[in-house]
Amino acid sequence: MTASPETVVRVTHSFNAAPERVFDAWLQPDMVGTWMFGPRLREEEVVHLKTDPRVGGTFSFLVKRQGTPIDHVGTYRAIERPRRLVFTWGIAGASAEESVVEVEIVATPRGCNLTLTHRMDPKWAEYADRTRTGWTTMLNALGRFFDEQQQQQQ
Numbered sequence: 776m777t778a779s780p781e782t783v784v785r786v787t788h789s790f791n792a793a794p795e796r797v798f799d800a801w802l803q804p805d806m807v808g809t810w811m812f813g814p815r816l817r818e819e820e821v822v823h824l825k826t827d828p829r830v831g832g833t834f835s836f837l838v839k840r841q842g843t844p845i846d847h848v849g850t851y852r853a854i855e856r857p858r859r860l861v862f863t864w865g866i867a868g869a870s871a872e873e874s875v876v877e878v879e880i881v882a883t884p885r886g887c888n889l890t891l892t893h894r895m896d897p898k899w900a901e902y903a904d905r906t907r908t909g910w911t912t913m914l915n916a917l918g919r920f921f922d923e924q925q926q927q928q929q
Contacts (some may be wrong), residue, residue: 810917
């Protein structure tokens with residue numbers, strides 16, 4: 776019997792911001808709260824956003840949606856500022872398995888391009904489209920944040 780291949784979701788986004796700024800937005804809790812979680816994205820209350828941004832360090836992004844606490848947790852596997860970030864991703868208490876997210880950032884004349892690759896156990900294949908939509912929504916929110924900042928500086 777052969778094992779099923781992992782489920783892979785890939786999302787790309789172009790930013791009008793320096794690679795360093797886009798990279799740092801993944802590790803600074805105040806930034807995470809502007810684009811990944813919170814009322815700007817969906818109806819939820821942010822309880823805490825904690826990061827320990829070092830290889831082997833962990834993060835915990837605890838939110839409440841419709842009164843239910845959801846703690847997005849993971850461990851940083853690679854931190855190569857400003858070009859590559861790898862971390863595990865899971866929901867505390869929901870499952871022992873964690874997926875792996877890799878973020879690659881390449882400088883462009885106008886800012887940078889980001890490619891996010893989310894690798895999941897094949898049993899989560901039915902969630903691939905939902906996962907792609909979620910990351911796309913979050914990266915779009917991050918892009919709007921940088922665009923708004925740029926407009927304020929003009």
